[in-house]
Amino acid sequence: MIRLKIDRRKFLKLAGVGGAVFASGLPGWAEAQSMAKADDFLFVQLSDTHWGFQGAPNPDAGGTLRKAVAAVNELSPVPDFVIFTGDLTHTTDDPQERRHRLTQFKEIVSAIKVKDVKFIPGEHDASLDRGKAYGEFFGPTHYTFDHKGVHFIVLDNVSDPAAALGEEQLTWLKADLAGLDRDARIVVFAHRPLFDLMPQWDWATRDGAKAVEMLMPFKNATVFYGHIHQEHHHATGHIQHHAAKSLIFPLPAPGSQPKRAPLAWNPAQPYSGLGFRQVGTRPAAYGFDLTEFPVAKKA
Amino acid sequence: MTTGATAAWTRRRWLKAALAAAAPAALGLGTYHAAAAPRQVVIKMTVKRFEFSKKVIVVKKGVPVVIEITSLDVPHGFAVPDFHARAEIVMPGKVAQVRFTPDKIGEFQYLCDIFCGEGHEKLEGRLIVRV
Numbered sequence: 001m002i003r004l005k006i007d008r009r010k011f012l013k014l015a016g017v018g019g020a021v022f023a024s025g026l027p028g029w030a031e032a033q034s035m036a037k038a039d040d041f042l043f044v045q046l047s048d049t050h051w052g053f054q055g056a057p058n059p060d061a062g063g064t065l066r067k068a069v070a071a072v073n074e075l076s077p078v079p080d081f082v083i084f085t086g087d088l089t090h091t092t093d094d095p096q097e098r099r100h101r102l103t104q105f106k107e108i109v110s111a112i113k114v115k116d117v118k119f120i121p122g123e124h125d126a127s128l129d130r131g132k133a134y135g136e137f138f139g140p141t142h143y144t145f146d147h148k149g150v151h152f153i154v155l156d157n158v159s160d161p162a163a164a165l166g167e168e169q170l171t172w173l174k175a176d177l178a179g180l181d182r183d184a185r186i187v188v189f190a191h192r193p194l195f196d197l198m199p200q201w202d203w204a205t206r207d208g209a210k211a212v213e214m215l216m217p218f219k220n221a222t223v224f225y226g227h228i229h230q231e232h233h234h235a236t237g238h239i240q241h242h243a244a245k246s247l248i249f250p251l252p253a254p255g256s257q258p259k260r261a262p263l264a265w266n267p268a269q270p271y272s273g274l275g276f277r278q279v280g281t282r283p284a285a286y287g288f289d290l291t292e293f294p295v296a297k298k299a
Numbered sequence: 300m301t302t303g304a305t306a307a308w309t310r311r312r313w314l315k316a317a318l319a320a321a322a323p324a325a326l327g328l329g330t331y332h333a334a335a336a337p338r339q340v341v342i343k344m345t346v347k348r349f350e351f352s353k354k355v356i357v358v359k360k361g362v363p364v365v366i367e368i369t370s371l372d373v374p375h376g377f378a379v380p381d382f383h384a385r386a387e388i389v390m391p392g393k394v395a396q397v398r399f400t401p402d403k404i405g406e407f408q409y410l411c412d413i414f415c416g417e418g419h420e421k422l423e424g425r426l427i428v429r430v
Contacts, residue, residue: 127414
């Protein structure tokens with residue numbers, strides 16, 4: 001039996017503070033927490049690492065990703081898989097430099113001890129060349145996989161610079177969903193939000209509503225995404241959407257200030273607002289324990 | 300029956316009205332009146348990485364707006380989400396038109412919504428709608 005029990009003392013030593021926990025799932029999820037099943041598992045979501053970024057919002061841009069990798073390697077129990085939800089690299093006009101950054105990123109994250117590490121692109125990786133360089137390093141930009149009774153769907157809403165999934169991908173999604181029972185356990189990964197979180201800040205997907213509409217008949221569907229550089233939780237009907245923190249700089253809450261400029265680095269609290277997420281997944285109850293980890297322990 | 304004097308007066312009045320309608324366009328103000336259609340404002344602008352030629356646009360509530368925009372370099376976008384107005388794409392050398400009628404006063408954002416490079420997130424402007 002897998003017990004999703006985090007070694008809190010070890011984690012506190014690593015992180016300096018405890019991670020915030022967000023429970024998500026069907027009614028009765030809290031009661032089901034004490035009934036761990038054999039298929040329960042953990043995965044980790046990291047996002048928006050922007051390798052290659054240089055600037056005042058993160059004076060340790062060259063070290064933050066490595067710190068996050070070290071923190072993931074300290075997790076116990078070890079997650080079944082790790083996924084990076086886009087913007088692995090910071091954009092560049094130079095195709096050679098883009099490949100250089102992808103090479104460096106891949107080399108750094110190869111230090112993750114978890115064997116199964118997955119990726120999806122962000123607009124900084126893929127929008128300027130429609131995913132060409134990304135594909136050379138990480139393969140298809142949209143795909144599916146199954147793990148312990150959960151069907152995972154990875155969507156690409158960035159290779160089209162207009163932030164659209166496109167008819168071809170939507171047709172592919174429709175065909176994939178057609179093979180599933182209505183009570184299937186589904187998790188969707190994307191970079192941008194599939195709903196109109198804040199179109200004024202380009203926090204949306206042009207045709208994301210079509211994908212959400214396709215998911216609506218399924219009673220167990222949840223979306224994890226990145227792009228907005230902060231933890232955020234939203235529901236479209238019964239479908240939960242969870243945004244992850246960034247590993248380069250935080251952005252302001254939607255509409256909280258006139259511009260979507262990065263929040264300033266705080267020397268008194270370095271790495272504040274940055275972090276990654278561990279997701280405790282219980283397929284039998286279709287519930288999730290979201291634990292937010294800071295990127296590094298307090299100075 | 301129409302007398303000759305009445306017909307001449309009518310022609311003068313129509314001529315005056317036609318000149319009044321054509322004058323703003325002739326002066327390049329980008330506005331015109333039409334007898335039946337509501338007045339509209341045409342705003343011409345350009346976009347390049349990473350700047351709109353107009354950083355602020357001031358319009359009036361209830362007056363239809365036509366944004367005519369062209370790119371000076373790479374493909375861009377132009378969207379005013381608060382009024383559900385968007386160009387499909389703004390291509391270099393081609394004029395894209397975005398039409399909307401502001402139905403509320405206030406200050407709103409317009410932005411490029413087609414990823415265009417490192418400064419994409421800063422490519423935006425302010426739309427001010429007044430009474």
